[in-house]
Amino acid sequence: MSRGSVTVRVARWSATHPWRAIGLWLLLVVVAVGMSAVIPKQQTKADDTWIGQSGVASELVRQANLEDKPSETVLLTDKDGPLDKAAATTALNQLRQTMTAIDAVDGVGQPVWAENGKAALLPIQLKGSADDAADNVDKLVAATADVQKANPSLQIEETGSASLDAGIWKQVGSDLARAEKLSLPITFALMLLAFGALIAAGIPVLLAFSAVGAALGFYAPLSYLFPDGGSVANVVLLIGMAxxxxxxxxxxxREREERRRGHGTVDAVEIAAATSGHSVVVSGLAVIVSMAGLYVAQDPVFSSMATATIVVVAVAVLGSLTVLPALLAKLGHRVDRPRVPLLWRLNRRIGPGGISRRILAPVLRFPKVALLLSAIAVVALAVPALGMKTEPGGLSTLPQTIPEVKTMTALQQNFPSEGMAYDVVAKGKDAATGLAKVQQSAVDSGEFVVTPGQEIRKSDETAVLTLVSVRPDTSEDARVALERLRNDLVPAALTGTTWAVGGETASSVDYGEHQRNQLPYVIAFVLSLTLVMMVFTFRSVAIALVTTLLNLASVAACFGVLSLVFQHTWAEGLLDFTSPGFVVSWIPVFLFVILVGLSMDYHVFVLGRIREGVQEGLSPQEAVRKGITESAGVVTSAAAVMVSVFAVFATLGMIEMKQMGVGLAVAVLIDATLVRIVILPSIMVLLGRKAWWPNKLSKEPAAPEVQEPELVSV
Structure with a gap:
């Protein structure tokens, strides 16, 4: 890498004008945070996620102006057993009076008593659209709480689409705050262990946190093009900190190492820019390229995740190339102050590659055996992935600690007609007559019921029938009920009529099917681009193919662990969750893209060190030994940060966050240890100089863009 490269020129300017560089970075962060405060972040709307037959049904309903008005339900139960009807009647009257007085309420229906005598419900219709309901639901929740206080002997709770969404968002906010509180001190502790000095440990954490804040601000205007599907803040924190x-x-x-070799501060910064700086650019581009694969999924939620992640990676790269050299130039030797005596001496005592050299020795001596044993271990972890089930998340995957989720579950248990609903939409001259036949056959089958008072809605030639499945609210039961309607009951009754089966439950099923169908395209896109990128970076087809193989091995092991943990019950107590029996459908797509990007993050550093040894004339075995031991500390510290941050998400309440955290933590751990210290070295030794085909690697100074010093050695 030329000392006159862009990264070096930027670093030189920052090092010679430190206050300007620091001031510009602070201005960038302040402006970005200000943007997030001034520009309201846009959320995905219902029609953004319409897909498949359910999307067709939703469009037909909207064109005919037959949408259901938003509604909420207040559930009354008795804590001690059967419902006291007299006490419940009093509470229902109070609820009716209180709710009617709220401007956002369009009407209050008649109370419905459960056949089992254990519950009663009060239906409430709201004015306006679903977005209006989301803005006004807090008023209804407050009114329900007031009636609850006046009737302490009863359990009075509200649930519905708007209140359920509000409860979920509250849980997400709580999870995000928890992740922030845990990830920052853990990351700082790891950096302190790595550097043994407070300032050196604090700089990466502060820069990463500022990058996260700036990225969230820059995403605010971008959300008008890629609306937030609900997970942007979590993903930005997760990836940004890592x-x-x-x-x-x-x-x-690297800068600290060059100063120890006798270089002045500015020279050390330039050398770090010529080596580590360029590697950061390559690694950042690798993550960006991988995340771009989410656009292939053609899903607005994934598009928002991809956009936000690309922004935070770009900001992190920019910070590393600009403000970091300025800080290093300004601090000079003081970056190693104040020292933590025990940790500082421990770093010095262990020395470079101390532990990794011992692990690597038998691998280099018996590469075939090492490759065989490690391959068996990876295959053993990956085998459960063959039985991995993916389903869309639903009520069964939401934490029961969310009050609205608990209330909705109790509501469906006491009132089967409030369960999974499907909208059968027909368009034609005989649409209403045909739907009457559908209703009759569906009810006669015993598999569906009709909500009392819910009639077939008509407008011109379009009609809508809402049927409710008597099955439990699970993903498997939702798919079975939907297939029964689409394949049997509806086609038999609506011959010669345009029809579609939709509704919220059908949309969830169609979404999961869409994700499964798009996964092969995402995989092909990401692997193809990263393959080309590795060929371009190392001028070697063999290296690119090995990289692809290792990425697939890590992903397969990750998917296997996910299946073992979340499709069974043995880990429920350990991770505090209830097993849904499947992996949420969007998790595999997201994990694949993230894992390929993050593994490339340090893969280039390891291979670069090995390539440098080969170019210096070392034997393939010696080059591998030198490359692995010299990069082991960096890889270990980087992996430790990632694993710790990802593991924090495994402790959160939302099961999607748990699955994402467990998958990422396990994959990075496997990739940084078994794959990089055993499988990669054994393959490189067995291939010898053929690993660099078709590049012959003449004995010239190695390209230093991937040279990295070690930190705490392993």
Whole structure:
């Protein structure tokens, strides 16, 4: 890498004008945070996620102006047993009076008593659209709470689409706050262990946190093009802290090493920019390329995740190339102050590659045996992935600690007609007559019921019938009921009529099917681009193919662990969750893209060190030994940060966040240990110089863009 490269020129300017560089970075962060405060972030709307036959049904309903008005339900139960009808009647009258007085309420229906005598419900219709209901639901929740206080002997709770969404968002906010509180001190502790000095440990954490804040601000205007599907903040924190710390870590450690070799501060910064700086750019591009694969899924939620992640990675790269050199130039030797005596001496005592050299020795001596045993281990972890079930998330996957979820579950248990609903939409001259036949056959089958008072809605030639499945609210039962309607009951009754089966439950099933269908395209896109990128970076087809193989091995092991953990019950107590028996459908697509990007994050550093040894004339075995041991500390520290941040998400309440956290933590752990210290070295030794085909690697100074020093050695 030329000392006159862009990364070096930027670093030189920052190092010679430190206050300007620091001031510009602070201005960037302040402006970004201000944007997030001034520009309201846009959320995905219902029609953004319409897909498949359910999307067709939703469009037909909207064209005919037959949408259901938003509604909420208040459920009354008795804590001690059967419902006291007299007490419940009093409470229902109070609820009716209170709710009617709220401007957002369009009407209050008649109370419905459960056949089992254990519950009663009060239906409430709201004015306006679903978005209006979301804005006004807090008024209804407050009114329900007031009536609850006046009737302490009863359990009075509200649930519905608007209140359920509000409860979920509240849980997400709580999870995000918890992740922030845990990830920052854990990351700082790992950096302290790596550097043994407070300032050096604090710089990567502060830069990563500022990158996260700036990225969230820059995403605000972009949300008008890619609306937030609900997970942007979580993903930005998850990925931003991981890559932000890693990029600063690589750069900072190299600069410290060059100063110890006798270089002045500015020269050390330039050398770090020529090596680590360029590697950060390559790694950042690898993550960005991988995340772009989410656009292939053609899903607005994934598009928002991809956009936000690309922004936070770009900001983290920018910070590492600009403000970090300025800070290092300004601090100079003071970056190693104040030292933590025990940790500082421990770093010095262990020395470079101390532990990794011992692990690597038998691998280099018996590469075939090492490759065989490690391959068996990876295959053993990956085998359960063959039985991995993916289903869309639903009521059964939401934490029962969310009051609205608990209330909705109790509501469906006491009132089967409030369960999974399907909208059968027909368009034609005999649409209403045909739907009457559908209703009759569906009810006669015993598999569906009709909500009392719910009639067939008509407008011109379009009619809508809402049927409710008597099956439990689970993903498997939802799919079975939907297939029964689409394949048997509806086609038999609506011959010669345009029809579609939709509704919220059908949309969830169609969404999961769409994700499964798009996964092969996402995989092909990401692997193809990363393959080309590795060929371009190392001028080697063999290296690119090995990289692809190792990425697939890590992903397969990750999917196997996910199946073992979340499709069974043995880990429920350990991770505090109730097993749904499947992996949420969007998780595999997301994990694949993230894992390929993050594994590339440090893969180039390891291979670069090995390539440098080969170019210096070392034997393939010696080059592998040198490359692995010299990069082991960096890889270990980077992986430790990622694993710790991801593991925090495994402790959160939302099961999607748990699955994402467990999958990422396990995959990075396997990738940084078994794959990079055993499988990669054994393959490289067995291939010898053929690994670099068709590049002959003449004995010239190695391209230093992937040279990295070690941190805490392993």
């Amino acid at each position: 890559v932000g710390v890693d990029y600063s870590l690589f750069y900072l450690k």
